Amino acid sequence: MKIILADDHALFCHGFSLLLQQHAPDVQCFIACSFDEAMALLESHPDTDLLMLDLNMPGMRGITSVQAVLRAHPGLPLSILSGEESRGQMEALLRAGASGYIPKALPSPVMISAIRLMLAGGVYVPPQVLERESGALAEQPDRRAGGVDRRADSGVRPEPYVAVQLSPRQQDILRLLAEGKPNKLICRELDLSEGTVKTHLNAIFRVLGVENRTEAAVKARLAGLLG
Known part of the structure; x- marks a missing residue:
């Protein structure tokens, strides 16, 4: 399985890659540092199983970018990563078609479970939304x-x-x-x-x-x- 992780924080990307190697060795992870790089990777790997986008990286325009990606790649599971945990923002992005919203503060086991859920075709909804x-x-x-x-x-x-x-x-x-x-x-x-x-x-x-x-x-x- 293939994941594209797009985030401009190198430390987070490194930690995420190590996490996948330890808990999901069957998943191949490609790293991008901007929205444009993520789109280029997606064109090179059309069989990508999950696209993960940082909400605040260069080139990312929130819901507008999410909708544009899903129009160009219907059926592609797309998850949002963010250090922000605004309930309204989470709901808006999920309504726009995102398959999940992953706060970066999530414990590692929960993050891995959320990723596996989305790879299986499910939707990860953060607890903050389900209150x-x-x-x-x-x-x-x-x-x-x-x-x-x-x-x-x-x-x-x-x-x-x-x-x-x-x-x-x-x-x-x-x-x-x-x-x-x-x-x-x-x-x-x-x-x-x-x-x-x-x-x-x-x-x-x-x-x-x-x-x-x-x-x-x-x-x-x-x-x-x-x-």
């Missing part, structure tokens, strides 16, 4: 679904409308999605075809008023839908 309190996601009005304009409550209890609209099978899929499991593992655990799982996921996104797996996982936790 059960009124936050940016909980305060936003839901998109219309079934002709009803619904608003999230305090983020602790699910709304009856959502609970009624999700079938038991969809609740199972939502739970596995929130655990970061990719479609193939969900299919295997629930003995469903990939087409069936995708159909259920589309229905779940409509009911929750979200557009992707990351938003669904975050909103499900904030709304207390995962038990």
Whole structure:
């Protein structure tokens, strides 16, 4: 497997490379010092399995850069690295399509687990985003679904409308999605075809008023839908 790590802090890159050698020797890591260097590496290695971008390195323009990369390389897992731990910033980048947000202060074992999760097709959502309190996601009005304009409550209890609209099978899929499991593992655990799982996921996104797996996982936790 291949990872591109783009960060202008040489000490962090060195430490990260050593960490991978110790705990994930099967992963090959390429280092870039700027956003432009990362893009050049990505062109040279189109089979890259995970792109990790420092939020504040030269050439990086936050959400704009994330969206540009994902438009040019749809399906590529992209993770943000940062020394900042602003909950609002994390949520915004995850909504933009990032597969994870890794604070640099994370303990090494947690960081390795997060990387393995993303390499397996999952989404790493930092604990700060999953805190059960009124936050940016909980305060936003839901998109219309079934002709009803619904608003999230305090983020602790699910709304009856959502609970009624999700079938038991969809609740199972939502739970596995929130655990970061990719479609193939969900299919295997629930003995469903990939087409069936995708159909259920589309229905779940409509009911929750979200557009992707990351938003669904975050909103499900904030709304207390995962038990």
